[in-house]
Amino acid sequence: MSRSVLVPLPDRDFDLTEVSVPWHLLTRAGHRVVFATEAGAVPAGDPLLVKGPLFGKLGAAPDALALYRALEQDAAFRAPLRWGDLRMAEFDALLLPGGHAPGMKQYLASEVLHAHVRDFWALERPVAAICHGVVVAARAGVLGGVRTTCLPRYMERLAYLLTFWKLGRYYRTYPEYVQDEVRRAAARFERGPINLGRRGTETDDRPAFVVEDGRYVSARWPGDAWLFGKKLLAKLE
Numbered sequence: 001m002s003r004s005v006l007v008p009l010p011d012r013d014f015d016l017t018e019v020s021v022p023w024h025l026l027t028r029a030g031h032r033v034v035f036a037t038e039a040g041a042v043p044a045g046d047p048l049l050v051k052g053p054l055f056g057k058l059g060a061a062p063d064a065l066a067l068y069r070a071l072e073q074d075a076a077f078r079a080p081l082r083w084g085d086l087r088m089a090e091f092d093a094l095l096l097p098g099g100h101a102p103g104m105k106q107y108l109a110s111e112v113l114h115a116h117v118r119d120f121w122a123l124e125r126p127v128a129a130i131c132h133g134v135v136v137a138a139r140a141g142v143l144g145g146v147r148t149t150c151l152p153r154y155m156e157r158l159a160y161l162l163t164f165w166k167l168g169r170y171y172r173t174y175p176e177y178v179q180d181e182v183r184r185a186a187a188r189f190e191r192g193p194i195n196l197g198r199r200g201t202e203t204d205d206r207p208a209f210v211v212e213d214g215r216y217v218s219a220r221w222p223g224d225a226w227l228f229g230k231k232l233l234a235k236l237e
Contacts, residue, residue: 002031003031003236004031004090005091005232005236006036006086006088007023007036007097008035008096008116009035009080009097010037010103010107011039011041011044011106012044013046013101014045014103014107015046015097015131016045016064016068017060017064017068018099018130018222019045019071020071021064021229022097022128022228022229022232023074024067024229026229029237031233033076035076035080037083038106038107038110040080041080042077043080045068045099046099046101048167053167058159058163060222063201063202084112088123089123092125093125093127093128093235093236094125094127096130097130098129098134098221100131100151100156108136109139114140117140118140118141118142121137124215126217127142127215127217128232129148129150129216129219130219131219131222132151134150134151134182134218135182138181138187139181143185145186146188146213147211147212148188148190148218149191149210150218151178151220152191152220153178154191155221156172156177156178157177160172192209192211193209195220195223198223200223200225202226205227208223208224209224210224210228217231217232
């Protein structure tokens with residue numbers, strides 16, 4: 001049975017892997033993915049992740065980049081709904097992607113989205129959040145007592161220390177680390193094994209880490225996107 005999955009996005013700067021990989025898995029399985037932006041603008045991923053923010057490094061993997069190019073041509077992606085027009089009961093699942101570039105603040109700080117997340121959470125349907133997307137759920141106030149992961153402090157700090165001389169605070173969206181904000185929301189945070197760059201792939205989930213708590217799925221970073229998408233798909237099926 002085909003299901004509908006809502007993916008709210010900022011106008012720009014979302015992590016293209018965390019959107020395109022789950023989109024690919026969901027649509028390949030026959031599900032409908034619906035996108036929404038604040039005013040209905042066609043969204044755009046973080047451009048630095050296309051070319052690699054540090055001399056071609058730290059960008060999206062080639063497979064994810066190819067999927068993003070396909071996503072850009074998707075009719076639903078090119079005609080997003082408006083956040084204010086959303087009726088959450090019309091969707092079977094909610095996917096909250098991440099990203100750390102400045103344009104993400106439009107999405108992370110939106111009280112409209114926070115209210116939508118609370119409304120959808122109350123429906124007891126699948127919710128999936130990855131990386132900074134967990135911040136949206138935390139700010140919505142739905143993660144109290146819930147097992148979750150998110151971008152770990154060591155990953156966020158390491159990326160910042162390696163790049164601040166060239167990119168400034170590109171890897172520090174807010175002064176507070178994602179992990180610390182999520183823990184402050186009374187969530188039961190799980191860091192997962194230390195990972196210094198190995199990414200899961202479509203055929204190899206060994207480097208990936210995903211936490212499931214009932215209908216809720218969470219992951220840390222783009223390297224978890226394949227397993228994260230597979231877990232959400234399993235909850236729909």
